[in-house]
Amino acid sequence: MFRALIFCLSILSVSISCPAEEQEPLKPKPIQVEASDWPWWRGPARNGIADSSQNPPLQWSATENILWKSPIQGRGYSSPTVVGNRIFLASADTENETQFVLCYDRETGKQLWKTVVFTGGLSKKGNKKSTHASSTVACDGTKVYINFINNGAAYTSALSLEGRLIWQTKITDYIIHQGYGSSPAIYQDLVIVSADNKGGGAVAALNRATGMVVWxxxxxxxxxxxxxxxxEVAGKEQVLMTGCNLVTGIAPLTGKKLWEIEGATTECVTSTVTNGELILTSGGYPKNHIAAVKADGSGEVVWENSNRMYVPSMLIQDNKIYSVTDNGVAVCWDVKTGKEIWKGRLGGTFSSSPVLVDDRIYVTNEAGETYIFKASPKEFELLGENKLGTEVFATPTFCDSRIYMRVSQEGDGKRQEMLYCIGRK
Structure with missing residues (x-):
């Protein structure tokens, strides 16, 4: 009954919180995550690069190098978020019309709790590949944050580590076209979120303690x-947004636009990466497009091409770009010139993004086939190929030489998602 009241109030106001006796101080607690955690989308440095000291396996199957597996209720493409001894996932049940967050024990895979954030209000529109839980949870060590589209609006919600709903803020009205998958980003006292859509969207920063809009x-x-x-690019930390025919750099604490140029096509999906001087933008509608842009305020486009990196995000290491096209070609480019160094055929269609671990890149296609190849500018070198499940859209998470992977298995007309922990036995 309490959550139903919260939902009704959130329709009428910008932000709701707990009763006065449960409210927390206005000043958020310091971020409390460790180097061995994977606290938000694209990992600790937000660039898809894992701790290089890790040594995850090169081989696995349904029976080999599986430390544990646990069923996931509902459906979603939210990637695993790992902080402390907990793993967090967002999911949705279309039959019961619920959107919720799940929490698992990191060592055993046991489900610790499930918190329903919304009941009802699910749209029937969207691309067949989209879900009602495609946003990845962010965790600052004291709370978890998640974005959902519900009842025609984008909301950010904060939960305690025990699953108690603390606050919920409406960001903007939202018209679903293909779907929604923007994940929250934690920065100092803020959680920064976005919700671009055909009705006119927003980028917003919320106070982590209260959910109140800061900018x-x-x-x-x-x-x-x-x-x-x-x-951090061009000597300062920036919130980088691509798409809507724009490339934009924003000061994270104030929301001030540092620079903005036309570019990056209308619809983008990937998360940008940088070598500290250039940022990489890519889009897939109305045309395929990749560009290297100076983020020093000039917005100068240094180079561009027409390759299709629409969904999988790119990686940068030692001024080399490593990426996988949507149709399964691994590519290495020089980040400063855009010159192609090599390419190699993988296989299948890719929506999951690659992750770099030391000198190895792991990337999984939609059929559950994971390819491992070397991050080397010399040549394409395939190191391994593994199959797990029948469908994968979520990007795997890498912590302590373990791989946490959200996998779907279909058989006898039924679909079941599983959370796997892959590691050396």
Missing amino acids: KIDRPATANYPSPIIL
Whole structure:
């Protein structure tokens, strides 16, 4: 009954919180995550690069190098978030019309709790590949944050580590086109979120303790799908947004636009990466497009091409770009010139993003086939190929030489998602 009241109140106001006796101080607690955690989308540095000291396996199957597996209720493409002894996932049950967050024990895979954030209000529109839980949870060590589209609006919700709903804030009205998958980004006292859509979206920063809006920027009325990514480039940390025919750099604490140029096509999905001087943008509608842009305020486009990296995000290491096209070609480019160094055929269609671990890149296609190849500018070198399940859209998470993977298995007309922990036995 309490959550039903919260939902009704959130329709009428910008932000709701717990009763006065349960409210927390206005000043958020310090971020408390460890180097061995994977606290938000694209990992600790927000660039898809894992701790290089890890040594995850090169081989696995349904029976080999599986430390544990646990069933996932509902359906979603939210990637595993790992902090402390907990793993968090967002999911949704279309039959019961619920959107919820799940928490698992990191060592055993036992489900610890499930918190329903919304009941009802699910749209029937969207791409067949989309889900009602495609946003990845962010965790600051004291709370978890998740974005959902519900009842025609984008909401960010904060839960305690024990699953108690603390606050919920409406970001903007939202018209579903293909779907929604933007993930929250934690920065100092803020959680930064975005919700671009055909009705006119927004990028906003919320106080982590209260959910109150600290700053908010209106966005053009076009469909668009990236998450806000905060990276240090051109000597300063910036919130980087691509799409809506724009590339934008924003000061994370104030919301001030540092620079903005036309570019990056209308609809983008990938999260941008940087070598500290250039940021990489890519889009897939209305045309395929990759560009290297200076983020020093000039917005100069240094180079561009027409390759299709629409969904999988790219990686940068030692001024080399490593990526996988949507149709399964691994590519290495020089980040400064855009010159192609090599390419190699993998197989299948890719929606999951690659992850770099030391000198190895792991990437999984939609059929559950994971390819491992070397991050080397010399040549394409395939190191391994593994199959698990029948469908994978979520990007795997790498912590302590273990791989946490969200996998779907279909058989006898039924579909079941599983959370796997892959590691050396």
